[in-house]
Amino acid sequence: MIAYHFPPFQGSSGIQRTLKFATYLHEHGWEPLVLTITPKAYESTSANQLREIPENLVVERALGLDSARHLAIRGRYFRWMAQPDRWLSWWPGAVWSGMRMIRRHKPAAIFSTSPIATAHMIGLSLCKRSGLPWVADFRDSMTEPGYPRNPKTWEIHRKLEHETVHHCTRAVFTTEPTRQMYSQRYKDIAPSRWAVIENGFDEENFRDAELDLPAVPLSRPGQITLLHSGILYPIERNPRPFFDALAMLKHSGSINGSRLQIILRATGNDDFYRPLIAELGIGDIVRLAATLSYRDALQEMLRVDGLLLFQAASCNHQIPAKIYEYYRSGRPILGLVDPDGISAKMLSDAKARHIADIASAEDIAKTIPRFLESLSAGLEPGISKQFAMKHSRKSRTKELALLLDELAKS
Template sequence: MVNRVLLVAFHYPPVRESSGLQRTLKFSQYLPEFGWEPAVLSAHPRAYVTTGDEQLHEIPAGMPLKRAFAFDTARHFALAGRYPGFLALPDRWAPWWLGAVVSGLALIRQLRPRAIWSTYPIATAHLIGATLARLSGLPWIADMRDSMTEPGYPEEAAKRRWYLRIERWAAERAAKVVFTAPGALRMYAERYPHIPAERWAVIGNGYDEENFTRAAAMASAPPAAPGHQLRLVHSGILYPSERDPRPFFAALAELRRRGVIDAANLRIVLRATGHDALHREHVAAAGIADLVEFAPSIPYEAALAEMLAADGLLLFQAANCNHQIPAKLYEYLRAGRPVFALTDRAGDTATTLLQAGIDTLVPLDDATAIAQGLERFVARVRDGSAPAVTPAAAAAYSRYARTRELAVLLDEVTSGRPLR
């Protein structure tokens, strides 16, 4: 008999706007090697804001994949910029719930999976997972990844009530609740002290070697000439609060004022920040527009190739995210380039970096410390002493290794349950 699992995920190719799609995509690729056959229940591509076909070829051939009826309320049901609020709870993709439950029940009848797995950050995915589990009696794994709620988040009262309800359902009804960082697990264990400790689990994010192999063929080696213009790259969203780059911009302005850096010897590339207009204003106000390049979104493997070719990589993570680890961190480690991390040393992100031998860390909110640290980092990059991680050492963070962890968890939650 086949061990099958139903993966419920909003983000799946051809979506392009979230790096979170890599988690589900790689699980669906590698689970068969660990004795589990996946089926994916996702959303119709019309619900995606941005799409691209560059990762469609990575979807396993022959794998059951259902793209259920779905809409984006904010785009498809809006009149003069306004849309019905009840169609946007718990999020803008709430209409997906109806289509996915109908399609999911059909898949369950046809494929007879042994477990259901749903993944955040689209809250409707957990609503679907909870509904399918209740109607089918199958064990449900809620892949929270990060926390759904924080003090003051979500800000909208109705949305917050829905999020709190869904996370409570996950804590109380799921067979396992999975996080990507130990800090998030501790947060939820404290929030729900009546839940047994064995219900919580950590499966981190990671990188994929196959993608890096193809990216390496596209990448050019960093220039080796003394005094060449260094390129420091940040790849991905720069949230105005959780990854506020303004102290970094102030540090760049200070180093420029002191003559430590200029446009001839340093280039900062901010790739696909998601908030270019806001950050451009701050860069202009700091007088460093010629140092900072705002680059558009590019296909995933092209972004990996850019990491491989960079002189150094930039990571931003505020102290209020100490219980989170950005998925790009693992790609940075595999890229093997020096990393300059603006983060709190007490957080999970810093702990992971330090365990990997990366000690070039400064607080995100301290412009003076950033300026001092960046000056040292640039010097170490130029003399070759900046720490980096070898591919062999990075292997522990691969998506393949993470999939093995998920398979073990699936074995655990289905142990002793007869095949249906």
């Protein structure tokens, strides 16, 4: 299993997919071997989830550097040093380590997961050298019209994407719309080579978080607290219309900082949002908060009054991985999404009643008061646990195991 995101990495929900696959595959007769990158490559690390790595799991960490942090001179580096991404230097050492692992352990299949795109480069190289069947896991699409924005990067990503889908034995996606997009893009690929395994939540993590959960809510009396937990991209999850709506509501006297608190936890873009929040005068309502340990982040989800989900039209075929954890938390969700996207459908299926167009400050400004009123009156039930339990990481791992069983028989 070739994965950039693996403990002690901190800062992305992408870590959970590989970690939980690696944890639960043994229940289905598969013993994973993990090939990841040296922790030095990560901008942020935490030891909190290292204890979740199964004791007998083989984990190899190949040397890799971040071009922007380790290879730059006065903050500048050659563009070729970051193609297809800033961790290109991981590729040679990982291929060498991967072939050594293949010779030693004689695995039945290769699995690589992106982003980061270099992981698929490694998977491609190992597949060609070993002849083993290869599962290429696309947590996000590698290319779309206008993404990546740099034309040269787009060209390199599209070439790698083309090679990946034509050499892998199965291409796995996290949503059905993404599978359909790739199926249309590569019509020469047999439908049997595409598969969908959605993301999910881990019940064991939630049970652990609930063990010593404080009985009192996070909010002060008379106050409502809403949370967005995780990366908030300036384009793909653009919160500007949301900020504008808050400013409108504050100006009209509908909300203020004593009645409403919004926590934006670990956005990854605090420096971009901080001046915007100050400019709109909503700093008493919106708080940018630092990264927490995964356990603490789950506890925060369980204690707030409501959760915020952002997803723009440019990602209509993608589902934010955190939606499944939001489901399991049981907290009410305010969806700020494109009405025609898969995220809007997922929220509707979960019976989330308050969904606004992420691009419309006016629509958001109409929806927020209704959501707050419903929360204050105790009329917002949240997501049912029965619905949430359909989306556990254990069930997703079983889907991967069945796919691997197919490959082993062929």
